[in-house]
Amino acid sequence: MSNFNISLMQNRTTFMERLSERLAVIESVLKKLEPVENLLERVALLENTIYTTKKVFTFQEACMYIGVSESLLYKLTSNKEIPHYKPRGKMLYFAKEELDEWLLQNCEPTVDEAMRIAKEVSATQPFFNQKRYGKRKKN
Numbered sequence: 805m806s807n808f809n810i811s812l813m814q815n816r817t818t819f820m821e822r823l824s825e826r827l828a829v830i831e832s833v834l835k836k837l838e839p840v841e842n843l844l845e846r847v848a849l850l851e852n853t854i855y856t857t858k859k860v861f862t863f864q865e866a867c868m869y870i871g872v873s874e875s876l877l878y879k880l881t882s883n884k885e886i887p888h889y890k891p892r893g894k895m896l897y898f899a900k901e902e903l904d905e906w907l908l909q910n911c912e913p914t915v916d917e918a919m920r921i922a923k924e925v926s927a928t929q930p931f932f933n934q935k936r937y938g939k940r941k942k943n
Contacts, residue, residue: 859900866898870907 855869867877880886887902913921 855900861898861900861903863896863898866896866903869900870903 851868855865858865861869863874863877867874870877872880877886881888881896886906887899889897889899891897
């Protein structure tokens with residue numbers, strides 16, 4: 805074998821050794837990251853418990869709680885579509901109970917509820933003998 809081939813083989817082995825060392829370092833870093841995932845899960849759990857115990861939210865907390873973007877919440881407050889407070893005229897605050905009420909407005913009835921309501925209305929207010937508005941056909 806020539807000297808060139810020998811040096812080429814040595815370069816390949818050193819490259820493979822360096823690659824192996826780098827993979828070992830990456831694996832060790834990944835093993836260290838496993839506890840971080842557990843910490844992220846715990847932080848998410850703590851955030852959820854904060855939302856259940858807090859009575860007043862800041863603007864960012866309200867965005868997270870109701871699941872809307874900041875721009876949409878600003879639009880809702882400027883149009884006075886959502887209950888909010890400005891104690892000093894600038895900072896926005898939201899009461900949790902009022903946010904819950906706002907989120908639960910405009911309830912859509914189930915099919916069974918709609919049928920029950922329709923039966924009740926038809927039993928108490930029959931359409932027959934009511935005034936009809938509009939044009940009547942002449943016989």
